[in-house]
Amino acid sequence: MLNPDELKFDAQGLIPAIVVDAVSGKVLTLAYMNRESLKISMEKGLTCFWSRSRQELWLKGETSGNYQHIVSITADCDKDSLIVRVNPDGPACHMNTTSCFEYPVYENEESKSFSYESLFELIRGRKTNPKEGSYTTYLFEKGLDKILKKVGEESTEVIIAGKAEDKKETIYEISDLIYHLMVLMINNGIEIDDISKELASRHVIDKKIKQEKMTD
DSSP states (O other): OOOGGGSOOOTTSOEEEEEEETTTOOEEEEEEEOHHHHHHHHHHTBOEEEETTTTEEEETTTTTSOOEEEEEEEEOTTSSOEEEEEEESSOSSTTSOSOSOOOOOOOOTTTOOOOHHHHHHHHHHHHHSOOTTOHHHHHHHHOHHHHHHHHHHHHHHHHHHHHTTOHHHHHHHHHHHHHHHHHHHHHTTOOHHHHHHHHHHHHHHHHHHHHHHHHO
8 A cells, every 4th residue: 555655746735636436437527635635535535625726625525515435546657646436425516517527629430439428428418409300309308208108118119029039129129228218317317327326236235145145
């Protein structure tokens, strides 16, 4: 375990701290710590930073309630920057978004690969910036009852395809269901991280159950 005294702080006595969601791996924010805020962070198990604009210590979540519970703090090879893995209680950004990094600057279309996160953000965009002729926008405009009806219909289609043991059709229908579930999630203010954390907690419970069975 590295001694904090070995860390290299800059001329202002600061070290950059990249805060990452411990479950999803998503970068939440970039902040700065000084020796005192790092000490407080380690003692409390909550992120505490040095605010360069206000020139004061800043315990994340003290006013918003969006505390960040520290899982680990790791230094880079030069010992002059930190990665802080956390379990957040809420949005990391003061703009009330999960992450402070929400504004694409450049993306290589040739190297672009599919991700659930990118699909989720595309769907969210159809809600925040409605597009004429978009089926997704249509669902949001029709509202919750319409969205729930589609989730029900697609669930039934998955059951029918699964019962028929038609792999290709089952994949197709599951994909439709996942899409409509994402529409429901966005409509109801549920993030992918919320689902990841719930599944992660169930994994721990499942592991404990398996261990109990082994000792029976």
